[in-house]
Amino acid sequence: MNSINQRLQKVSQYIKGETIADIGSDHAYLPIYAIKNHLCQFAVAGEVVKGPFEAAKINVKKYGLDNSIDVKLGNGLEVLDQENNIDSITICGMGGPLIASIIEKGKSKLQNHPRLILQSNIQTITLRQALSNINYHIIDESLIEENGHIYEIVVAEYGNQFMDDFDLKFGPILLRQKNNLFTKKWNRELQALEKIKRNLDEDKHFNRLNEINKEIKMVQEVIL
Incomplete structure (x- = not known):
């Protein structure tokens, strides 16, 4: 082989x-x-x-x-x-x-x-x-x-x-390299999060919505 x-x-x-x-x-x-x-x-x-x-x-x-x-x-x-x-x-x-x-x-x-x-x-x-x-x-x-x-x-x-939270989520080494694949991966994740967010009801899913918003903010901070 x-x-x-x-x-x-x-x-x-x-x-x-x-x-x-x-x-x-x-x-x-x-x-x-x-x-x-x-x-x-x-x-x-x-x-x-x-x-x-x-x-x-x-x-x-x-x-x-x-x-x-x-x-x-x-x-x-x-x-x-x-x-x-x-x-x-x-x-x-x-x-x-x-x-x-x-x-x-x-x-x-x-x-x-x-x-x-x-x-x-x-x-x-x-x-x-x-x-x-x-x-x-x-x-x-x-x-x-x-x-x-x-x-x-x-x-x-x-x-x-x-x-810290950013190292854990994105990877301490990947975060510092930020290569094209990294950006591609987290752009995809961002789109997926935004899609989930659109389908959540503000009253019914208040906690989940807060979590998603926090995640979106982290990802945006790193790739935008």
């Missing part, structure tokens, strides 16, 4: 160390790519759903990587041993709240402080809050557009960081 989708390829660029764990590994595409391209020497592919777990095992066998990739069935970071020596953990293709819950529930498995490479589909704010809660700081971020959707990738390592 020499190629994977752009998103996973971008994620793979942040892998460091000899051992990775890919959580929610689906067909184990990322671990297979990482081993084949010498980005690491050993990988754990964790999957909670039986179907993709079986598919990952078949795939790993097909590429003759049984000795290099350990495919495990389990929820989140449960697939890691307590004394694991994982250097990088990748969690991709999920919503921010789900990734947040995986790293918060599994924080006891992070005692050797692996790098976390997280790619969320939506609500990355919750993921950034979770990183802060488990004492991780963001060292890099990037945006990638694939099939019309803009995804965020967040890379974090152990250590403290203060983030």
Whole structure:
């Protein structure tokens, strides 16, 4: 396997160390790519759903990587041993709240402080809050557009960081770079918020309207 989708390829660029764990590994595409391209020497592919777990095992066998990739069935970071020596953990293709819950529930498995490479589909704010809660700081971020959707990738390592509301919502690094994709993403979000606002009744949805107005103001402040 020499190629994977752009998103996973971008994620793979942040892998460091000899051992990775890919959580929610689906067909184990990322671990297979990482081993084949010498980005690491050993990988754990964790999957909670039986179907993709079986598919990952078949795939790993097909590429003759049984000795290099350990495919495990389990929820989140449960697939890691307590004394694991994982250097990088990748969690991709999920919503921010789900990734947040995986790293918060599994924080006891992070005692050797692996790098976390997280790619969320939506609500990355919750993921950034979770990183802060488990004492991780963001060292890099990037945006990638694939099939019309803009995804965020967040890379974090152990250590403290203060983030204000703007950092949490927009990303401390993305906010300072403000590239074209960033502007495109938040212009879209602004349009979506304004559409929601038009459909809300001032009396019935007073609190929700306040929240939406506050969000709109934040986004406008950043991109206009």
